[in-house]
Amino acid sequence: MNGFKTSALALGLAAGFASLATDAAAQECTTKIGAVLPTSVDWGKPIAATAQYVVDIANETGGVAGCQIEMVLRDTQVDPKVGVDAAKALVDLDGVQLLLGAVSSGVSMPILTSVTVPAGVMQMSCCSSSTAFTVLSEDGKTDGLFYRTFATSGVQAAVGAMVAQEKGYGSVAVFYKNDDWGQDIGGLVADDLASLGIDVTASIAINDGQASYRAEVTEALKGNPDAIYMALYPKEGTQVVREWISLGGAQNMIAANALRSDEFRDNVGLQYLGNFTGTDTASPRTESADAFVAAYTAQFDGPPNGPGLANSYDATMIALLAMHAAGEGATGADIAAKVGAITDPDGTPVTADAEGFAKAKEVLDGGGTVSYQGATGNVQFDKNGDVSAPAVTWTFSENGIEEQKYISLTEVNDFMSSLN
Amino acid sequence: MIGVISYLVFFATVASILSIAVLGLNLQWGNTGLFNGGVVAFFGAGAYGTLILGGTPQAGQMGGFELPYLIALLGGMVISGIVAWVVGLLTLRLRHDYLAIATFGVAVAFETVMRNSDWLGGAQGIRGFERPLRDALGNGFSYNLAFLAFVLVVLIGIYLFLERLIASPFGRLLRAIREDETAARSLGKSPSRIRLTAFVAGSVIMGLAGGLYATFYAFISPQDVLPILTFQIWAMLIVGGAGNNKGAVMGTFLIWAAWTASGWALSRFAPMDVQLYTGSIQFVLIGLVIVGMLMWRPQGLFPEKLVVSQSAKDK
Numbered sequence: 001m002n003g004f005k006t007s008a009l010a011l012g013l014a015a016g017f018a019s020l021a022t023d024a025a026a027q028e029c030t031t032k033i034g035a036v037l038p039t040s041v042d043w044g045k046p047i048a049a050t051a052q053y054v055v056d057i058a059n060e061t062g063g064v065a066g067c068q069i070e071m072v073l074r075d076t077q078v079d080p081k082v083g084v085d086a087a088k089a090l091v092d093l094d095g096v097q098l099l100l101g102a103v104s105s106g107v108s109m110p111i112l113t114s115v116t117v118p119a120g121v122m123q124m125s126c127c128s129s130s131t132a133f134t135v136l137s138e139d140g141k142t143d144g145l146f147y148r149t150f151a152t153s154g155v156q157a158a159v160g161a162m163v164a165q166e167k168g169y170g171s172v173a174v175f176y177k178n179d180d181w182g183q184d185i186g187g188l189v190a191d192d193l194a195s196l197g198i199d200v201t202a203s204i205a206i207n208d209g210q211a212s213y214r215a216e217v218t219e220a221l222k223g224n225p226d227a228i229y230m231a232l233y234p235k236e237g238t239q240v241v242r243e244w245i246s247l248g249g250a251q252n253m254i255a256a257n258a259l260r261s262d263e264f265r266d267n268v269g270l271q272y273l274g275n276f277t278g279t280d281t282a283s284p285r286t287e288s289a290d291a292f293v294a295a296y297t298a299q300f301d302g303p304p305n306g307p308g309l310a311n312s313y314d315a316t317m318i319a320l321l322a323m324h325a326a327g328e329g330a331t332g333a334d335i336a337a338k339v340g341a342i343t344d345p346d347g348t349p350v351t352a353d354a355e356g357f358a359k360a361k362e363v364l365d366g367g368g369t370v371s372y373q374g375a376t377g378n379v380q381f382d383k384n385g386d387v388s389a390p391a392v393t394w395t396f397s398e399n400g401i402e403e404q405k406y407i408s409l410t411e412v413n414d415f416m417s418s419l420n
Numbered sequence: 421m422i423g424v425i426s427y428l429v430f431f432a433t434v435a436s437i438l439s440i441a442v443l444g445l446n447l448q449w450g451n452t453g454l455f456n457g458g459v460v461a462f463f464g465a466g467a468y469g470t471l472i473l474g475g476t477p478q479a480g481q482m483g484g485f486e487l488p489y490l491i492a493l494l495g496g497m498v499i500s501g502i503v504a505w506v507v508g509l510l511t512l513r514l515r516h517d518y519l520a521i522a523t524f525g526v527a528v529a530f531e532t533v534m535r536n537s538d539w540l541g542g543a544q545g546i547r548g549f550e551r552p553l554r555d556a557l558g559n560g561f562s563y564n565l566a567f568l569a570f571v572l573v574v575l576i577g578i579y580l581f582l583e584r585l586i587a588s589p590f591g592r593l594l595r596a597i598r599e600d601e602t603a604a605r606s607l608g609k610s611p612s613r614i615r616l617t618a619f620v621a622g623s624v625i626m627g628l629a630g631g632l633y634a635t636f637y638a639f640i641s642p643q644d645v646l647p648i649l650t651f652q653i654w655a656m657l658i659v660g661g662a663g664n665n666k667g668a669v670m671g672t673f674l675i676w677a678a679w680t681a682s683g684w685a686l687s688r689f690a691p692m693d694v695q696l697y698t699g700s701i702q703f704v705l706i707g708l709v710i711v712g713m714l715m716w717r718p719q720g721l722f723p724e725k726l727v728v729s730q731s732a733k734d735k
Contacts, residue, residue, distance in 0.1 A: 038699070039696055039697070039698065039699035039700075040699030040700050040702070040703060041699075044699070045696050045697075048696055049696055052695075052696075072687050072688075073687055073695050073696075073698070074683055074684070074687050075683055075698060075699030075702060077648075077699065077702075077703075078643070079643075079646070079648060080637070080641070080643050080644050081434065081644070081649075082679070082680070082683070084637065085430075085431070085434065085680045085683075086680075086683055086684075088427060088430045088431075089427055089680070089684050091423075092423040092424065092426045092427035092430070093423055093424060093427050093684070095423055104643065105544065106543070106544075106545060106641040106642070106643035106644075107643065109545065109547070109639055109641070110637040110638075110639045113547075113637065113638045113639050114636065114637045114638060114639070118560050118563070119560070130544050131544075132544045132545075132547060135547075136547060139548075178535060178536070178543065179535075179543045180542075180543040180544045180545075180641070182543070183538075183542055183543045183544070184544070205536065207532075
């Protein structure tokens with residue numbers, strides 16, 4: 001009997017926890033959108049804050065399709081189970097038609113296959129880079145609902161190889177973060193270097209959270225490379241570079257955008273980064289990108305130096321504008337269908353701020369199309385929802401992070417096709 | 421309203437799948453006293469096995485044998501059974517904490533191997549699995565409902581099987597080994613063989629749970645088999661009550677509900693300016709639930725029922 005009571009209690013609690021839903025009737029016209037981002041991870045918080053910032057901008061200009069936007073933010077804990085559950089709750093309980101997220105491809109993928117595609121909800125990821133999404137889309141499994149503003153790793157890998165060629169390095173050792181992003185980019189850059197005739201002396205996986213990477217660094221030193229390429233995050237990158245320098249490695253370094261952080265520069269020390277070149281897919285030479293940097297700096301008391309911030313900004317902007325174009329009560333498929341009207345190269349150019357947002361809404365209301373000039377440049381999606389983007393190289397300086405060279409979209413495309 | 425039902429179906433499916441894994445652990449720890457710290461290895465072996473056997477071919481990857489679903493699921497169970505058998509032979513002479521450390525190591529090794537083997541999906545994981553009967557049931561709510569029914573049938577089947585098992589002489593033998601191995605041996609039993617049997621049986625059940633999990637998401641990647649899953653499954657068993665199958669199932673529903681509902685409640689009720697920190701707050705809350713449970717009711721919600729033998733009861 002006691003057992004029965006307890007089991008009733010447990011069931012009741014479980015049901016109660018799970019179904020406390022559906023109160024909060026909207027007082028005014030409010031449209032909910034969902035965001036599933038790893039807010040319990042340090043670098044995930046700014047990505048979420050940036051998305052919220054865009055929502056605030058949109059609301060300032062009078063909202064989207066006549067309604068204020070409320071972004072419901074859920075943490076993924078970088079755990080696929082938790083992320084998928086959060087996405088499912090947003091879709092089913094909050095009825096969102098637009099989902100922003102996730103960051104890790106290993107979380108975005110099950111959300112896409114088991115939540116957003118079956119429910120017909122549009123999913124816009126700021127930061128998932130895995131080439132698996134392209135393949136999935138080519139197989140026709142995404143129903144055109146998936147977009148991302150993070151260029152596939154191909155662009156950065158190609159630019160990394162381009163830097164190595166320009167600097168005249170004859171041999172390069174590759175360090176890559178041992179996850180989907182790192183394996184992807186590490187493999188691509190090794191192929192690109194090889195096709196440029198540059199010797200890849202080693203490709204070494206760096207696992208997270210090790211106390212020391214001495215063994216990995218020693219392995220790389222054996223080949224005596226002219227330079228190292230790093231597709232690493234700041235924490236592991238710092239340790240690898242420290243050990244690399246202390247064991248006598250050359251200061252010639254090339255790195256993917258994940259190391260674009262002041263924390264990395266400060267922890268390694270600027271004097272050891274004399275010949276460091278980073279790559280990124282952003283396009284900071286355009287006015288709109290400068291506007292983003294200025295607006296972000298004013299809003300958050302610091303420049304946008306973390307990974308994925310500009311991408312998160314553009315993802316949210318484009319998604320909200322598409323939502324506006326699709327009109328009130330639009331479904332995920334309606335919104336996804338309107339993305340092309342936001343990133344139309346022949347459309348009216350609009351900037352990525354409140355003024356541009358308002359102007360874009362006007363043009364869209366009049367049945368026109370706009371060319372969104374975003375924080376990552378003039379964003380354009382291909383048929384798989386992937387972005388092709390211009391690239392930049394950057395380096396560290398006393399004042400922070402400085403762009404070195406702008407590589408336009410055509411240059412990137414020409415270079416990439418010359419590799420094959 | 422349909423949204424709430426749809427979510428509850430989804431929630432119940434995930435919780436039921438996890439329950440099956442917790443039942444497998446309960447056979448090992450609750451009944452036999454084997455401290456398996458590597459639940460994810462056997463869960464993952466079943467998941468990978470099912471997708472490799474039942475999935476469609478992918479460039480550069482092993483698998484895509486496109487076997488009928490039930491055979492693929494069974495194959496996943498066999499694979500996790502084989503893994504458990506090998507691991508059991510190597511480690512089961514160890515006791516308690518040593519066994520826990522050894523099996524934990526196996527689980528970490530499993531995840532690392534998967535992450536680094538491109539032919540097993542690498543860090544990108546395994547895609548290209550067609551959920552069974554998708555053409556007949558569509559991709560939406562009715563499919564999820566049907567899948568929940570299937571998972572519930574499996575869960576009830578496993579539950580009844582385990583209830584019968586632990587009430588049988590074999591179940592008494594398991595408890596005898598758990599309580600005093602030397603005494604069991606003195607009665608002519610072979611503890612090492614029985615321990616291995618229980619270990620493999622429990623792991624096969626975990627493999628079944630893994631197979632169902634991978635089916636439900638039509639995807640598996642190394643991110644699904646991180647040590648956090650072992651921790652979650654242990655927390656469910658401890659809170660529910662080790663040694664009691666009903667407790668194992670209830671504990672799973674309760675912990676998974678707390679895990680997901682805390683995130684939901686925080687996203688809804690936390691003030692705007694702390695929204696960014698709800699992820700971290702949620703971890704604190706989940707920790708509090710588990711610690712509170714251990715302080716308030718360390719034997720779990722449903723403690724094991726002590727079984728007194730017939731002859732002793734008469735006196």
